[in-house]
Amino acid sequence: MKWARRLAIGFLLLLGITCCVPAFFSNFDYAHQFRDLPNAQPSRQHWLGTDDLGRDRFARLLYGTRVSLLLAPAAALVASSLAALIGGAAGFLGGWVERAVMACTDLFLSLPWLFLLITVRALLPLNVSPLTSVIITFALLGCLGWAAAARVVCADARLLRHSDFILLARASGSGGLRLLLRHLLPNILPVLGAQFWVSIPLFILTEANLGILGLGVAEPMPSWGSLLRELESYSSLSSNPWQFVPLMLFIVVVSSFHVVITNRELPT
């Protein structure tokens, strides 16, 4: 299934590049309102029509995709880094440190993800600027999503700790930090890479759920969550089927990530 993986990577790259230069594909700003054209049908000017407030739906889709496609990997990077730090240190040090860290990780994992997320989100101000809300949402995802990855990294680091090459490095006088940075880290990178890829679709889905519930990115900045929220206007959906385009794109993007993960040569 190498062709499927290549196709998925190609599609994601193409979409990523398209969304990095939205102004090239759309002449409109995502927040600009055409007040005389609310709920307009697709036309040469507005490819996907306009929403209730007269904003160009295609421009919002491009900008929203950019927000989710750039920030979900950023959040996954934060989560993977935290997992490397916490899990790697626990696995490398072993003993009571490992037991304590793993107990905390297990506790963290038993907390229901979405409940925890909306509790912490509610602690932070809800009426913030759109940019701050984007940063808060994805930073929260990154900071709360490390536990499962940390467990895997810890198990890997524990195995490496007992391996021959670490023993040799120790015998040749390598200190703790050198062992950690020169010998352990390069060997846990494949596991971290796998965890990074696994986290991206999870974070995209969670952001979409939060956005639909009104706890994600604040208006007028678009994200997939806020774009999918349009599906709430049931009455207009049957007459405006193009409102399903963000959902279709969402499914294709998340599936592409799943294809990339599934066909990735995971480390043994």
Added chain:
Amino acid sequence: MVIHDSLGGRGKSYPFRRVQCTPMRWGTTFRGLAKFAATVLITVLIGGFLGATLLRFAPGYGVDEAELNTRLSNSSIQAIRQANGDQENLLVFYARYLGRMARGDLGVSRTLQQPVLQLLSERLPETLKSLGLGLLLGWTLGLSLALAVVLSRAWLVDVFASLSAGVLLCVPAAVLALLFVLARAPGRLVVGLIIFPKVFRYARSLLVRSAALPHVLTARAKGLSEVRVLFWHILPTARPQLLALFGVSVSLAFAAAIPVEVLCDLPGIGQLAWKAALGRDLYLLVNLTMLVTLVTLIANSASDLVRHSLGTNAT
């Protein structure tokens, strides 16, 4: 490992290893129960501490609307603040919080102006109903499709099941709930559709792996029926992991309950959590999170306990 000398099949005995449950091991069960009780206690204590910390340091803690009254003097405002407890340090606050919790006093919801305990007791049965139905549907669908894939060994069945699971895996729970509302279908079923792809994918790979084990191939070669191979050789091997997955699926179901209850207007604790989040009702949110954690923990520990009690060994 229990070794049986016979397949129990076609009259003749064969030296053969089969997976089987040993009788209940009471020592293991007791140790498991003790571990379970300790885990729950530690979780409640740590969770309570974290919850109390969140509440204590959350913006707006201890602020009373009466403080906005311009006719009040400084000393009156200080008296109100002291009465509201914002002078307490964290440990004192935690001790009082735990004390109140032990007495069954979980505080009063700020947004709904009702005792949290009353709200939870009203809403929990609704969520449990959704969860029960969702778990039943998700597991029935997921497991039966995985079994169909393994038993039929037909690529068409596999492609159909994997595609359905793949698409459902890519749709957010909230969107599924919206689509169900649009189609006027019962919203409770959405929880099942969220759980189904996860159960299917995991169960499928597990069962496919079990079905390829040498003892299963031998059993098939000896002419055992598919049903017998399934129930005597494939399922017992996969049982420990499937039990572990059940614990995880409870947590998934709770997470799915929030968007489903909000969008399908089901008055459960998911909807309550959402209302609490929008109204920054932290007392309610923290207690809700702790309650859900407790239920999740009980489900996980129960599945672990059953696994250990059955003493299942996989060849």
